Amino acid sequence: MSKVSYYTAEGLKKLREELNHLKDVERPKASQAIGEARDKGDLSENAEYDAAKEAQGMLEMKISKMEEILSGARVIDESQLDLTKVLALSKVKIKNQINGMEMTYTLVAESEADLATGKISVNSPIGKGLLGKSVGDTAEIQVPSGIMKFDILEISR
Structure with a gap:
């Protein structure tokens, strides 16, 4: 299967x-x-x-x-994506609560992931932690170095 x-x-x-x-x-x-x-x-x-x-x-x-x-x-038909929450192919602007750094990532399939172009896998720890979140939410993501907290600033296509 x-x-x-x-x-x-x-x-x-x-x-x-x-x-x-x-x-x-x-x-x-x-x-x-x-x-x-x-x-x-x-x-x-x-x-x-x-x-x-x-x-x-x-x-x-x-x-x-x-x-x-x-x-x-x-x-995925990008025109049908719900922009109120983070889904696959969403472009997400996040802010690290610890250092204030803002980053923009596009969540893609694992084989399309390329950090250099801002594409992260939906299966990565950060990708999984962002899925389903909405603007204004805080994502607490378990990474090898501990827990990182990101504020969701913007979701687009």
Whole structure:
């Protein structure tokens, strides 16, 4: 049974492109490497053949995992998002109560998370702590260094 996960249209497109690359480019390369190693003689003592078979197995496992993710992937219609509370794909402006620092994050699926661009996973401790909160709420989030408190300043798309 596949797990449902939510993506932006852009994130889902990127995932599909990566899967297609693995199938259309990497899979033929792996088969070719196995064929070349097989041509080198005795398979019982051919480390190159064993390595090529191992690489192919890892590639097939990655393809299978991505297909499973895609089977449960859903695109979120951003126009239907409720702006009164934090949900997946919400852009949230928060303020750290301890140091007064303000940050803006977009909550996304785990595979789309990229802290450098302000995208955090809904499965991260901060992401989980923000989900369901409204403007004016305080989110108390358990992180490895203790409990952090954030004020929710703004929610947008």
